[in-house]
Amino acid sequence: MLKKWTNRKADSENTLLEERNKLDPDNIPGHVAIIMDGNGRWAKKRGLPRVAGHREGMNVIKKIVKQSNRLGVGVLTLYAFSTENWKRPKPEVDFLMRLPERFLKSELPKLIEENVQVRITGSKEALPDHTREAVNKAIDDTRHNDGMVLNFALNYGSRHEMVEAVKNLYSKVEDGEMSIDEVNEEAISSSLMTGGLADPDLLIRTSGEIRLSNFMLWQLAYAEFWFTDVLWPDFSENHFEEAIAVYQKRTRRYGGV
DSSP: OHHHHHHHHHHHHHHHHHHHTOOOGGGOOSEEEEEOOOHHHHHHHTTOOHHHHHHHHHHHHHHHHHHHHHHTOSEEEEEEEEGGGGGSOHHHHHHHHHHHHHHHHHHHHHHHHTTOEEEEESOGGGSOHHHHHHHHHHHHHTTTOOSOEEEEEEEEOHHHHHHHHHHHHHHHHHTTSSOGGGOSHHHHHHHSTTTTSOOOSEEEEOTTOOSOSSSOTTTTTTOEEEEOSSOGGGOOHHHHHHHHHHHHHSOOOTTOO
């Protein structure tokens, strides 16, 4: 009896949540960026090693990628590994460097079938050979796909990205390829690692932290932010739709009145 009541209660709550999150298909954010935070805390709460949280977090990625594509999101950027994450214990870093390989090995056929294009934003040179080979294969195998872009921010740091963009523009000015007057916002955007992608419309961060953590500092200038206390391994399709529902209720003024 208790089990039946619990199931009915859960079904009722899900129905209410789905109704509250009813989305306008004509106002889906074109680019959603997610800081996937809380894997370690999720594992610690359960007395598990941190890598267990990362493993569970990878399963959530699969669900959110599928949901994003179904809803019509144009670009999904996932903050998978920052330039600062190298400071973590070596066994954890080694495990994290295996996750892209494992994810792409199991999911690449589905991504190809669903017309998803894989991109990487970050410095690939510092990645282990096995990680770099896996992401390069995914990029190459999906390069002709013209559906949703699945963009992994891997070994990525926004300040480093901007420094490299400045160096690139300085070199072009010095070599006479462009004048100093041509260095404008568009030129800087094009010189970033995300060149060719529209800026994010919506940023989601899980686990209750309210900061950007060196993530897309230039690109997020006019994005809508949505923070949740939910840890990434507990993040669901309903939470994702809730974030988009909140986004759809906001008025984006871009600095105007």
